[in-house]
Amino acid sequence: MTESCPGGAEGVAGGKSRFDDIYDRPDPRAYFRRLAPLEYEIPHHAQPIFRQVAADRAALADGHRGRPAMLDVCCSYGINAALVNHDVTLAEMYERYTAPGRRTMPTAELAAQDKEFYAERRRPDAVPVFGLDVAAPAVRYACEVGLLDAGFTDDLEQGPPGAGLSGALAEVGLITLTGGGSYVTARTFTALLGGVRRPVWVSAFVLRTVSYHPIVRALAAHGLSTTVDVTRTYPQRLFTDEREQRYAIEAVRALGGDPAGCEEDGRFHSLHYESRPDTG
Structure with missing residues (x-):
């Protein structure tokens, strides 16, 4: 759950505001303080879907040992990992941080408390979660508190995996994405799929x-067939200003979408x- 791929200073990407500076902090407090007024909520909507998809993928016999x-691509501080593997809600995470x-x-001190907090709430059906994000401090924190089993900072837009x-x-049997679709391209997915060994599913929320x-x-x-339910949308966050809203409305229309009831509502x-x- 992130908008941090790739890194850089806060600014505008194609008309969309960026918040890259909040991913370069040693812990997630600035992240949640900045996004709280904007009601960033897509991880909340992804939580039950990712849990179900992860369970379904784990139940698939694929001839390989282990789960x-x-x-999680553009994982930032491991928010999706927290929500999938622990009895916690996004609202509780906002309140906490x-x-x-x-x-x-x-x-x-925060990291020590977080490690205990998430360990106590670890679900019995937890799956191994790896994280990928160019924001090294965020990945490091997610690993330190036990949200990620492993974290990587490879920039696959620029080169192959290390x-x-x-x-x-x-x-890897499942790749997830929330929010990073504005910053990662087919290059990242081609690099990932070129290195997998198990059958891989991809579950992505894209603006x-x-x-x-x-x-x-x-x-x-790479042999994957994609489906999308265009009758259902998932709110991501409020716009930062009128300029960003104008950009979004124009971009949706340019792609053949209807912003009425969605982007036009803010x-x-x-x-x-x-x-x-x-x-x-």
Whole structure:
């Protein structure tokens, strides 16, 4: 759950505001403080879907030993991992990290509390989760508190996976994405799928301002068929200002969508795409 791929200073990407600076902090407090007023909510909508998809993928016999891992692309501080594997809600995470009592707490103390907090709430059906994000401090924190089983900072828009990620890809059976569709392209997915060894499913929430078709074509080239329910959208967050809203409305219309009731009402909206091996 992130908008941090790739890294850089806060600014505008194609008319969309960016918040890259909040991913370069040693812990997630700035992330939640910044996004709380914008009501960033897509991980909440993804939580039950990712849990179900992860369970379904784990139940699939694929001839490999061990449970298939979930790889969360643009994972930031491990929010999706927290929501999939722990009895916690996004609202509780906002409350936790914006609480006045934790505002001045040293990162080391927060991390120690978080490690205990999530361990106590670990679900019995938890799946291994790897994280991929160019924001090293965010990935480091998610690993330190036990949300990620492994984290990687490879920039696959610029080059191939390193040795660590390449080794981890052999265990991956599910790739997830929320929010990063504005920043990662087919290059990232081509690099990932070129290194997997197990049958891989992809579950992605992508803003309606972005065309997912190049990634769909890349997935198809690796034998994956993609479906999307265009009758249902998922609110992502409020717009930062009127400029961003104008950009979103124009971008949705340019892609053949209708912003009425969605972007025109003041929020980014996403579509949910599911990609699985083509059995036809």
